[in-house]
Structures are given as C-alpha cells and as structure tokens.
Amino acid sequence: MKLQLASCYVQISVYETILNQTAITEFVLLGFGNHPELQILLFLLFLGIYILAMLGNFLIVLLVVNDRRLHTPMYFFLGNLSCLEICYTSTILPRMLDSFLTGNRTISFSACFIQLYLFGFLVTAETCLLSVMSYDRYLAICKPLQYQFHMNNKVCISLAAGSWLSGCFSVSIVVIWMAQLTYCGFSGIDHFFCDFIPLSKLACSDTSLILEVALVLSSVFTFPLFMLTIASYICIISAILKIPSTSGRRKAFSTCSSHLIVVTIFYGSLMIVYLLPDSPIMGGSSKVLSVFYTILTPMVNPLLYTLRNKEVKEALRKLVQKFLLSLKI
DSSP states (O other), rough: OEEEEEEEEHHHHHHHHHHHHBBBBEEOOTTTTTTGGGHHHHHHHHHHHHHHHHHHHHHHHHHHOGGGGOOSHHHHHHHHHHHHHHHHHHHHHHHHHHHHHHHOOOOHHHHHHHHHHHHHHHHHHHHHHHHHHHHHHHHHHOGGGGHHHTTHHHHHHHHHHHHHHEEEHHHHHHHHHHTTBBBSSEEEESSOOOOOHHHHHTSSSHHHHHHHHHHHHHTTHHHHHHHHHHHHHHHHHHHTTTTTTHHHHHHHHHHHHHHHHHHHHHHHHHHHHSSSTTTHHHHHHHHHHHHIIIIIIHHHHHHHHHOOOHHHHHHHHHHHHHHHHHHHH
C-alpha cells in the first residue's frame, strides 16, 4: 500500500513538473478583468479617450502640413509628437477595447512581443522628443537672438530623427533578449498590455541580468531627460516673470505651468513604474500609473499645446473655411 502511494506521489510530482515546464505559446492580459461589472463603462471611457486622442493628433498633423505659417521648429516637433502619439495609442488601446467588448484577453506570443517592442520604442522616443521640445522653447524664449542659428532645419531634423532612432535601437536589445527566454507555468500578465516587468515575472529563465540592463536603459531615458526638461522650464518661467505686461506674464506662465504639470506626470509615472518596480510605494498601482503615460497624455497633449495658440486657431479657421468652400463647389 505504501509503495503504491509513493508511486502515485512520484507520478503526480512528475506530471506537475512537466506541466510547469511546458512552454507558453500565448498569454492572457488580465487587465481590469477583476472588475467585470465595470467592463462596459471602462470600454466607453477608453473609447472616448481614444477617439479624442486620435482626432486631436490627426488634426495637429494636418494643420502643420497644410499651413506654411506653422512650418517652424516648434510645430515641426509638435507634428512629430502627434505622429508618435497616434502610433502610441494605437499600439495599446484597440487591443484593450476589444478585450472589454468581447472578453477575449488572450494574445499570441509573437503579438505580445510586437506590442512590447512598439510600446517601448514609442515611449522612449517620446521621452526624448519632449525634452527636445522643452529645449526648443528654452532657446526661443531665453535665447531669442541665437534661436535661428541653433534651431535651423538640419538641427531640427537631426533632433527629431535622433529621438525616433533612440527608441528604435535601445528597446531592440531588451525585446530580442526577452523573446529568447523560456516562459512556462502561469500565462496571465497582470496588465492591460504586454509590459516588460509583468512579462519578465513569467519567465522560467534567469532574468537578473536583463532586469539590470533594462533598469540602466530606463534610467538613461527618463531621469536625465526629465531633469533637462525641468531645468529648461525653470529658465523659461524665470524669463516669463521678467515680462512687464501683467496679462502677458499671466498667460505665458499659465501655458508653461500646464505643460510642466503634464510633462512631470508623464516622466514621474514612468520613473515610478520602471525605476521602482519592487518598491512598497508601488503595491498594485502600476496599472493605474501606466494609464497616465499610455492613455491620458496622448489625449491631453494636443489640447495643451494648441488650446491657447493663436497661430493654430487661425490655421484651423482657414482649414474649416477651405473645407466649407469645397463643399459648396
């Protein structure tokens, strides 16, 4: 009897070992599935955000391309940011909306790593581009006489291309490495998209070295760029405070402070999630913080950078007039 029980125990142990070591061919994005009663509400909320983000960013690209008065460094970078955020939101939100609507949360192995790469590439490019935009505004406001020399066409193209290429190449190392790991056991990713940290927790292979490399890359593309952006805005605000007109000073300060708040939320949430992944501060709040830099900022940025801008309003008015005239013809 004891021999039979021992044999059964060994068979069960062997079976469990084989099951746990079976390679995963697809993942399950758990997302916000622990709140089934909120799925329709969340679908409508994120659908509205996605529509606003896409319309706002498409409109900026259209205006910048269509109106020659917006062919300046500031709007060139803003057009790049809008293109980036169109791709950025489309990498995450359509798949997320589909899961809310259909309840299908599975994602194939290859699709998961494609999403991981696109997200990492675009978010890294955005951190670079936002710092470039803050530097551009610093030169325009604090060094106006040197602005044309420092921000000529060649420099602008180089800075924009450098932002895109930085994201493209830096993330490739980590994603290719991650794809070579073995994933087994539980296939549920505790996130609403294929993110690096929750995905690395499913690996059976040793991830200590890749986590260190990812931490170094995250540090390079967040904290120094954030400090550069903060320093630029501090100089900008100091220059604004010297404006003699009270109304002009108030308006400029209001615009710059709103930019600074959104940039701080973007960089701040990124740094907390990726530089402090195991901190007690995090708890289970990583998904909530991820919403700020993946979903909210792409919706807010088009409004923020154009809402008080007379040139954009004038370009929009002319575009609407042109469209209405074409309808009459």
